[in-house]
Amino acid sequence: DIQMTQSPSSPSASVGDRVNITCRASQSVSGYLNWYQQKPGKAPKLLIYTVSTLQSGVPSRFSGRGFGTEFILTISSLHPEDFATYFCQQTYIAPYTFGRGTKLESK
């Protein structure tokens, strides 16, 4: 199975900050990398798929880049509603493994 490793695991940031979350795959997943956002008590929400395609309705402050084994989710200017947990997921090959999550906390 492909292992997905996210870093940092629980960063703290302030409203207005630029935030980068990294996801590394144990082998190449080409461009098959998604990002989800999850808030407490809620189901995950698809933010970005195939590395950089924004899901409908997702604000443009979210962006993604990368290829192969290293990927980055960027929030250009943090809003209060962005404090949540973010998961990366590879869909290159089943099982479609997720990272362990990055919990973004308010500083």
Added chain:
Amino acid sequence: EVQLVESGGGLVQPGRSLRVSCVASGFSFDDYAMQWVRQVPGKGLEWVSGIGWNSANIEYADSVKGRFTISRDNAKNSLYLQMNSLRVEDTAFYYCAKDITSGGSGTLDHWGQGTLVTVSS
């Protein structure tokens, strides 16, 4: 509006069986693959199983292969997960999720609210 509503979770003893269901609305159910993903409360996400629009493509995580069976009834807009030989480590919220393709890509654009399955004696 896409809605996915799971049901059937609950407390079950190790070794027993349980079936969870998901009823879909707001989209053409038979045009899309569907997936099950689980999450231990407070922990990460684990993909469990997926099924293509016509049930031709079915996949399972190794952790459930041989014990769980995914199925769908397009006439009833419903997805199922039959879980046999349940283990304590199967305890989790089980989410039903819509795939963005008909055959199954693993990319999930809509999720249900989840149903909690607790395996304990």
